[in-house]
Amino acid sequence: MKKYLTLKNIVYRSEQVLIVVAHLILLKWIFYCLYEGGTMEVSKLMLHFTGMAIFGAVLIRGTAYLVQRRYMKENNLTHIPK
Numbered sequence: 001m002k003k004y005l006t007l008k009n010i011v012y013r014s015e016q017v018l019i020v021v022a023h024l025i026l027l028k029w030i031f032y033c034l035y036e037g038g039t040m041e042v043s044k045l046m047l048h049f050t051g052m053a054i055f056g057a058v059l060i061r062g063t064a065y066l067v068q069r070r071y072m073k074e075n076n077l078t079h080i081p082k
Helices: 010-036 042-074
Strands: none
Touching (some): 010 042
16 A cells, blocks of 8 residues: 655645645635625725735646646756756
8 A cells, every 4th residue: 555645755745735725725715705795895805806816826826836846856857848
């Protein structure tokens, strides 16, 4: 049976946990805005949606950076080949 958590991959697994937690926080925020959106002022609701868009963009870009960094480290590359 394969072990999913070893000393060798503990940093990788912790990155995965942080990514999942960040996605769950964003999902909770989306549900909150959809549930409470009818009672909020439009300006407040727009600020929430702007914040969610920024948080989502940072989350996507940060995840891509982590995956690219791991790929380059595992393949001993200094830049991504075209």
